[in-house]
Amino acid sequence: MSNLYQEHILDHYSSPRNRRAMTEHDIYERDTNPLCGDEIAIYAKTKSGTITEASFLARGCAISQAAASMLTETVTGMTHKEIKLMGVKEMTDILQLEVGAARIKCAMLSIRTLQSGITRYEEKNGASAS
């Protein structure tokens, strides 16, 4: 396994960006990682199908926390459609890290949670209204 604990990961872990609850939000989704029981909650505001602001609260390992922190920065300004297409490759690009099979769930938890949040939002409000 390559070194997971590179400087940028540790930086996002120790000083996470956008780590806060959002009282007024359009999207809120919570999920847990079945591997370890870690928890994440993602909040977002959205306008005309584009995420305008994202934040998170989480309990988890350095990889999942850093991933959430970096994700909230990346998705701001992206459309729902673009976000829903994001997979392992996009997430490892964001992390600039080769994440092995064992830890990929940690890296993917925040994006998967955001994606289900967007889906739920669209189901409720209609994809066009988003």
Place this chain on the structure above:
Amino acid sequence: MDAITLAINTESIRKDFPILRRTINGKQLVYLDSAATSQKPRQVIDAIKSHYENSNANVHRGVHTLSQEATETYEAAHEKCAQFINAGFDEIIFTKNATESINLVAYSLSHSLKKGDEILSTEMEHHSNLVPWQQIALAKGAKIKFAKATEEGLDLEDVKKKITKKTRIVAVTHASNVLGTINPVKEIGELAHSKGAVMLVDGAQSVPHMPVDVKEIGCDFMAFSAHKMLGPDGLGILFGKSELLKNMPPFLFGGDMIREVKLDTTRFNSLPWKFEAGTPNVAGAAGFSAAIDYLASVGMDNIREHEKQLTAYCMKRLGSETDVKIYGPRKRTGLVSFNLGKIHAHDTAALLDQEGIEVRAGHHCAMPLAEKLGITASVRASFYLYNKKQEIDLLASALEKARSVFK
């Protein structure tokens, strides 16, 4: 190094385990995850290979020589296992794993479960001794209760209070896979029996590591897995008292478990085969026999003593650091669950892996217990007969490196 005389000759034992020679990330493998699954000695691997190379055939189905040899191998494993835990031959059922053994009992007993009946389990169970009971309780309108557990162990007063006239089943683990706690299953069994309940003991973490005698314990059922005791994957064991098994309906239906089939009815086979439907894991049974032989030749008392010494050393070594939080009681099986400062267990385990040290991190399939301890995850180092004191020293120095990454 201070002198502790280990109860067994680890160096000669290690030579029997081919995997211990490999390296991980350029470092000598230090395998500290035997509570998840044990490594396998050459003798077990050879027995499986030899079965496929020399005697492979289906069992109980042919008059030809190979089938007879396979049947003998398969039945001999039942006999050996029965002797190992002091049970009768017809009281040993082979399944896929401990989980399936528990499901077998849960499913079979659920037929006679009525609304308002009670099941008692505990807060320290592995999911495999919790979810089956929870689900049959939901399906049958029965009530499931959980005896309180603390880091020090089970609250016996609470067990007493919660076993009532309505209790039909008591399901308790013999040894916790997270805390290492050894529960007084004999006493709990007596309480259960005094109210007319049956008692299942989850032996997954005890049978591999200490002498276990089901008659002495007096339990009605005990479940465990071959893979945690030097044997192969895919073979679980259920001990059940024959007078109970006789009257219980089968779990799975099909070939092998029948005596006579008509289009509208079936007469079931005698014990233990009534509970073993379909082609079983014969090669697994061959390997399991070799595993029992291996354990017996070292001696379960010696293995227990060896693990006690390693565990005491590990607790002393890690416990002397102020940033290491160890969970569980002093007296325990061969495992130590801990957290290092505020570092997440996954991160600690991943950093240990970079040093070749394999430990488990997570909730260890006991989410309610983790919640009770107020943690989402912990790191668990677990030991077996092939582990040595120097490996604990390596663990301690690797933790030092983990600290420096997260300083």
